Amino acid sequence: MTLTNNSKRRKELVSIAARLFCEQGYERTTVRMLADAMGIKSGSLFHHFNDKQEILCAVIQDGMESALEIADQALEGEADPKRRFMALAKAHLSTLLNDRNAHVVALYEWRSLTDSSLGVLIDMRDRYEQLWQQVIDDCAAVGLLHGDQPLIRRFALGALNWTVQWYDAGGEKTPDDLAQALGELIGLS
Amino acid sequence: MTLTNNSKRRKELVSIAARLFCEQGYERTTVRMLADAMGIKSGSLFHHFNDKQEILCAVIQDGMESALEIADQALEGEADPKRRFMALAKAHLSTLLNDRNAHVVALYEWRSLTDSSLGVLIDMRDRYEQLWQQVIDDCAAVGLLHGDQPLIRRFALGALNWTVQWYDAGGEKTPDDLAQALGELIGLS
DNA sequence: CCAAAAACCAAGCAAGCGCTAGATTTAATA
DNA sequence: TATTAAATCTAGCGCTTGCTTGGTTTTTGG
Numbered sequence: 001m002t003l004t005n006n007s008k009r010r011k012e013l014v015s016i017a018a019r020l021f022c023e024q025g026y027e028r029t030t031v032r033m034l035a036d037a038m039g040i041k042s043g044s045l046f047h048h049f050n051d052k053q054e055i056l057c058a059v060i061q062d063g064m065e066s067a068l069e070i071a072d073q074a075l076e077g078e079a080d081p082k083r084r085f086m087a088l089a090k091a092h093l094s095t096l097l098n099d100r101n102a103h104v105v106a107l108y109e110w111r112s113l114t115d116s117s118l119g120v121l122i123d124m125r126d127r128y129e130q131l132w133q134q135v136i137d138d139c140a141a142v143g144l145l146h147g148d149q150p151l152i153r154r155f156a157l158g159a160l161n162w163t164v165q166w167y168d169a170g171g172e173k174t175p176d177d178l179a180q181a182l183g184e185l186i187g188l189s
Numbered sequence: 190m191t192l193t194n195n196s197k198r199r200k201e202l203v204s205i206a207a208r209l210f211c212e213q214g215y216e217r218t219t220v221r222m223l224a225d226a227m228g229i230k231s232g233s234l235f236h237h238f239n240d241k242q243e244i245l246c247a248v249i250q251d252g253m254e255s256a257l258e259i260a261d262q263a264l265e266g267e268a269d270p271k272r273r274f275m276a277l278a279k280a281h282l283s284t285l286l287n288d289r290n291a292h293v294v295a296l297y298e299w300r301s302l303t304d305s306s307l308g309v310l311i312d313m314r315d316r317y318e319q320l321w322q323q324v325i326d327d328c329a330a331v332g333l334l335h336g337d338q339p340l341i342r343r344f345a346l347g348a349l350n351w352t353v354q355w356y357d358a359g360g361e362k363t364p365d366d367l368a369q370a371l372g373e374l375i376g377l378s
Numbered sequence: 379c380c381a382a383a384a385a386c387c388a389a390g391c392a393a394g395c396g397c398t399a400g401a402t403t404t405a406a407t408a
Numbered sequence: 409t410a411t412t413a414a415a416t417c418t419a420g421c422g423c424t425t426g427c428t429t430g431g432t433t434t435t436t437g438g
Contacts, residue, residue, distance in 0.1 A: 009415085025300050027216030031396060043398075044416045052396065108297060111214055151370050158351025159344040166343055181340050186374050198385085220426060232428075233386045241426065 010048050011062075013038055018059045018101035026056050026109040056109060057117040063102030064124040067095045071131055081138040086183055088135050092160050093175035097167055104164050132157065144188060156182070199237050200251070202227055207248045207290035215245050215298040245298060246306040252291030253313040256284045260320055270327040275372050277324050281349050282364035286356055293353050321346065333377060345371070 016037050020029045031052055035042040049055050074091035078084050096103050106121075113121070132153050139145040145152055159182060167178070183189050205226050209218045220241055224231040238244050263280035267273045285292050302310070321342050328334040334341055348371060356367070372378050 007414095025216065027214065028301070030394080032394090040415085041417055042396085043418075046397065047415060112217070145374075147370055147373050151367070152374060154351060154355055155348040155371060155374055158349070158354075159347040162343065162347025162350060165347075178340070181336055182344060184336050185334075185341060185344055187376055196384090219424080221424090229385085230387050231426085232388080235427065236385060 007048075010058075013045075013048055014055065014058045014062055015101075017055045018063070018105055021056065021059060021109060022101040022104045026105070026112045053112065053114055053117065056105070056112060057121070059102050060106040060110065060113075060121055061124070063095075063099055063106050064121065064128070066099055067092070067103070068124065068128055068131075070095050071128065075131070075135070081135070081142050082144055082188055084135045085139055085144075085188055086179060088132060089156070089160065089179035089182055090176050092157075093163065093179050096160065096164060097169065097175050100164060100169075107161055107164065129153065129157075139188070145186070152186075156186070196237075199247070202234075202237055203244065203247045203251055204290075206244045207252070207294055210245065210248060210298060211290040211293045215294070215301045242301065242303055242306065245294070245301060246310070248291050249295040249299065249302075249310055250313070252284075252288055252295050253310065253317070255288055256281070256292070257313065257317055257320075259284050260317065264320070264324070270324070270331050271333055271372075271377055273324050274328055274333075274377055275368060277321060278345070278349065278368035278371055279365050281346075282352065282368050285349065285353060286358065286364050289353060289358075296350055296353065318342065318346075328377070334375070341375075345375070 013034075017029075017034055020033060020037055024033075031045055032042045034055070035045050038045070045055075049058070070091045071088060074087040075084055078087050110118070110121070133150065136145060136149050136153050136156070140149050140152075160178075163178060167173075180189070202223075206218075206223055209222060209226055213222075220234055221231045223244070224234050227234070234244075238247070259280045260277060263276040264273055267276050299307070299310070322339065325334060325338050325342050325345070329338050329341075349367075352367060356362075369378070
C-alpha cells in the first residue's frame with residue numbers, strides 16, 4: 001500500500017468511482033459497490049487508497065486539475081478581454097460537461113471531505129476563481145462590464161455550474177453555444 | 190402513527206431536521222442525531238414520520254411551498270415586465286437566504302428521495318419554473334431581453350441559487366442588493 | 379375527572395457499513 | 409529463472425445504521 005499513488009490503474013479506479021459518486025452520491029455509494037464496479041473485491045480497494053474518503057478526494061482533485069489545465073490553455077496567447085472571457089467560459093463548460101462526473105462530485109460532495117483533504121482542494125479552487133476574477137476585472141477595466149466585479153464572477157460561475165443540472169449532452173446545443181448565450185446575456189457577445 | 194401529519198410539532202421537527210441536513214448532508218445525519226437535536230429518543234421519531242426519507246421530503250416540500258407563496262405574493266398587482274422580474278428575483282433570494290436550510294437541502298439532497306416522493310416535488314418545481322419563464326418571456330416580448338428564453342431562465346436561476354454557496358448573511362449586501370446587481374448585469378437595471 | 383389519543387421511551391434486532399489481516403496470485407526486474 | 413514487488417482474494421471484526429416492538433407518560437376533549 002502506497003500513499004498518493006498515481007498509477008494508471010488508480011486513475012481508472014478514480015474514474016469509475018467518479019461515476020458512482022455522481023450517480024448516487026458519496027455516502028450512498030459503499031466500498032462494495034465501488035469494488036463491484038471495478039471488478040475487484042472490496043478489500044482490494046484499500047491497496048490503492050488508504051480509506052474511502054481518499055477516493056473522493058482523488059476524484060475531485062483530478063477534476064480540478066484538468067479544469068485548471070484547460071483554462072490555462074484556453075487563455076494562452078489570447079489578449080483581448082472579451083475574447084479571454086469567452087474562451088474561459090467555453091473552457092469551463094467544456095470540462096464541466098465532458099468530465100461531468102468528477103465535477104458534479106466536486107460541486108455536490110465536498111462537504112464529505114475531511115479538513116486535511118480540503119486544504120489542497122481549496123487552494124486549487126481559489127486559483128481557479130482568481131483566473132476568472134482577473135478576466136472579469138480586465139473586461140471591467142475597458143468598460144465591457146459594469147458593477148461589483150467579484151459579484152459578477154459569482155453570478156457567472158453560478159450560471160455556468162448550474163448547467164450540470166439540466167444540460168442534455170444529446171441535445172442540439174453545444175457547450176460553446178451556451179457560453180455564447182451567456183456572453184450575449186451579459187452584453188459581451 | 191399517522192400519514193402526512195401536519196401538526197405543529199411536526200413542523201418544528203422538520204425545521205430542526207432541515208438544519209442538520211443542511212449542515213452535514215442527509216446521509217451523514219443519522220436518526221439518532223436528529224432525535225438528539227429534537228430532544229427525543231430515536232425511536233420516537235418514527236411516531237411522526239414513517240421513515241427517514243419522509244423527513245427529507247417534508248423538509249424540501251416545506252421549503253418549496255414557502256418559495257411558491259412568496260413568489261406569488263411578490264408578483265401580485267405588478268404589471269410592468271421589468272418590475273415583475275426584479276420582484277421575482279428579490280423574492281427568490283429572500284426565501285433562499287432566509288429559509289436557507291431547507292433550500293440548500295432541496296438543491297443538494299434531492300437525489301436521496303425515492304421516486305414516489307419525487308413526483309410531488311417535481312410538480313412544485315415545474316410550477317415555480319413556469320412562473321419564472323412567464324416573467325422572462327414577458328420581458329423578451331417587450332424587447333428587454335434577447336436570446337433563448339428558457340436558457341435565460343436557467344442562467345438566472347443558476348446564478349441566484351449559487352448564492353447559497355457564498356452569501357454571508359452578516360455581510361453588507363442584502364438579498365435585494367444582489368437582485369439589483371443581477372438585473373444590472375443582464376441589462377434590466 | 380376520566381377515557382381516548384397522541385407523544386414518547388427503553389431495549390434491541392438484523393443488516394450493512396468501513397476497514398483489516400494474512401494468504402495467494404500476478405506482474406515486473408535482473 | 410529466481411527474487412521482489414504489486415495486486416488481488418478470503419474471511420471476518422467491530423461498530424453503526426434505520427427501524428420495530430411493547431409498554432409508559434403526557435395531552436386533549438367531553
